[in-house]
Amino acid sequence: MVLRPWNGPTSGGIAVLGGGLSGLSLVAHLAAADARPGPIVLLDDGRNDIARAAWASWTRRPGLLDPAASESFARIRVRAGGRDRELSLDEYRYRVVHGAHLLAEVRRHTDPVADVGSVTGHVTEIVESGSGPCVLLGDGRELRPHWVFDARGPASSTAGADAALDFLGFRVRSRSPVFDPHVPVLFDFRTEQTAASFLYVLPTDAQHALVEHTCFTDATGPAIEFAAHRDAVCTYLTDVLGLDGGSVDAEPAEGGRLPLTTHPPDRVQGRVVRVGAAAGLLEASSGYAYERIQRDSEAIARSFALHGHPCDLPKRAARFTRYNRALLRVIVEHPNFLEEMFAKLFARDSAAPVLRFLDEDSSVRDEATLFASLPAGPLIRAMAHR
Ligand SMILES: Cc1cc2nc3c(=O)[nH]c(=O)nc-3n(C[C@H](O)[C@H](O)[C@H](O)COP(=O)(O)OP(=O)(O)OC[C@H]3O[C@@H](n4cnc5c(N)ncnc54)[C@H](O)[C@@H]3O)c2cc1C
Known part of the structure; x- marks a missing residue:
């Protein structure tokens, strides 16, 4: 109850x-x-x-x-396009x-x-x-x-959705300190890009973290299999973080396939x-x-x-629907675009402009500045597509 x-x-x-x-x-x-x-x-x-x-x-x-x-964090890490960036969240906190x-x-x-x-x-x-x-x-x-x-x-x-988000997270315990307890890794693209995929690391302390393999996939296609997620997390722990298989335990913690519409x-x-x-x-x-x-x-x-009724709810600006539709379309059709896009979006010292955009709190001018750094061709084609 x-x-x-x-x-x-x-x-x-x-x-x-x-x-x-x-x-x-x-x-x-x-x-x-x-x-x-x-x-x-x-x-x-x-x-x-x-x-x-x-x-x-x-x-x-x-x-x-x-x-x-x-838990509350003031900084995040993004590893994309061969660059490792620790970014301030400014007025935001990741909790x-x-x-x-x-x-x-x-x-x-x-x-x-x-x-x-x-x-x-x-x-x-x-x-x-x-x-x-x-x-x-x-x-x-x-x-x-x-x-x-x-x-x-x-x-x-996921029928009828624009895309699906497939993910599987493992609760990881390492015998040696390997995680930065003060900085979660929101996106680490050092994983195979058959779908638009990244690792997410949410630390509890230097030896414990949730390590999640996340993929944007075609909503009409099959879900990523458990074994593929598990192998991606194992490879990340051993080949990327350099942990010896005998010094680390990992057990499945959460996962699913969310329709993104x-x-x-x-x-x-x-x-x-x-x-x-x-x-x-x-x-x-x-x-x-x-x-x-x-x-x-x-x-x-x-x-x-x-x-006396619940219906006076804020309206969402229609342009965000168009942006999201275009972004999802490009990501599903060109999986490598996600890493390229995030490398550019998070190329500054602060993640706040991107978070403001995701929260739909940005102005048209903010969005023009953000998008100016992105490869224009695929986005324009996706925006034009109905
Ligand atoms: C594994 C997982 C991890 C996620 N992690 C995050 C995250 O870290 N951050 C974030 O912002 N979002 C996250 N999300 C996305 C989203 O925030 C969650 O899905 C969130 O729980 C959605 O809330 P909800 O109330 O709509 O659905 P739920 O929290 O799923 O609640 C639905 C409830 O309805 C009940 N129910 C369902 N059908 C019936 C029925 N017929 N009769 C009676 N009861 C019923 C269920 O028992 C359940 O309690 C995650 C999603 C998943 C699946």
């Missing part, structure tokens, strides 16, 4: 379907808001163990769930939130509120009737809330609102969603407080 068990009415108020990152973040923001829109029930079928999850992301603004972050800490922080906001609780159950369907949405559970139970938030996670298929489904249908990955909040050209989900939860709570 994610929150306190719900024994209240099954009609009215709000139902949040899915107690993962977005469902929990939304419940916390609604519970903490001055004007709460009625009872809040969180439904989850328990398929994901939130306590084992962790999310890394960059941020430059304070948020409600900040105390859940346990890690562990699922158990997130849950504890969410409960700190929900526990004092009487009419917030959770139900364990598998949601099979949301039926729209004349009187509003009806949520059907596998065991025959029904809920008739006033508003439904569908937070049931990323699509299980620039055309998410409509978020609001009647009184059913999609949130989280289901709403297209995975950043299409990076696969990160943590910070977007926080901002979205905050905007929904603000909209309820101001208008």
Whole structure:
């Protein structure tokens, strides 16, 4: 059970379907808001163990769930195009939130509120009737809330997506100090480029790190196999970092295939609102969603407080969809472009301009400066392609 068990009415108020990152973040923001829109029930079928999850992301603004972050970095490393650069994050921090800490922080906001609780159950369907949405559970139970938030996670298929992000991370323990505990490696391209691939190293200390092999792939093609990810991580540890196979342990920690899409489904249908990955909040050209989900939860709570409904949400500028679509197209068709692009984008002392762009906080002038350094031909062709 994610929150306190719900024994209240099954009609009215709000139902949040899915107690993962977005469902929990939304419940916390609604519970903490001055004007709460009625009872809040969180439904989850328990398929994901939130306590084992962790999310890394960059941020430059304070948020409600900040105390859940346990590690914070002011610099990152990028190895691309034969260059090794340690970059400042300026106003940003790269942070890690562990699922158990997130849950504890969410409960700190929900526990004092009487009419917030959770139900364990598998949601099979949301039926729209004349009187509003009806949520059907596998065991025959029904809920008739006033508003439904569908937070049931990323699509299980990549069909129709612009690209897919395939990744597998290993928890690595080395007997000798090999990782820089103060600087995560966001991109290290010293790996085979059959797909657009890089290694990601998130250190806990000098001997422990999450080492993840990540590939941008064609959404219509097969996923990268476990063995290919594993071999890439082993080669990286031995041939690139120079570790002797006998002095290092590695066990699989997390992995998946995320659909990267620039055309998410409509978020609001009647009184059913999609949130989280289901709403297209995975950043299409990076696969990160943590910070977007926080901002979205905050905007929904603000909209309820101001208008009594959740629909006054910031609009995204259409140009970012065009950029992401073009970038994904070029990366899938020309896998080597990713390394070339990152070598150019991260060729300065600060990573902040790139992060501002990924956050869609950049101005057109900032974007012109960033893109001016990139090889123009493939991007222009991809922008022109519909
Ligand atoms: C392995 C992995 C690592 C990731 N790492 C990062 C990262 O480091 N940084 C980052 O920014 N993003 C990361 N992401 C991307 C994104 O942030 C996560 O996918 C995030 O968890 C999305 O949140 P969500 O609430 O939409 O989905 P989820 O967190 O997946 O939550 C969905 C919830 O819905 C429940 N559920 C599903 N179907 C039903 C049903 N029918 N009935 C009842 N309950 C149901 C599940 O039990 C689950 O609790 C990662 C994704 C994956 C898969």
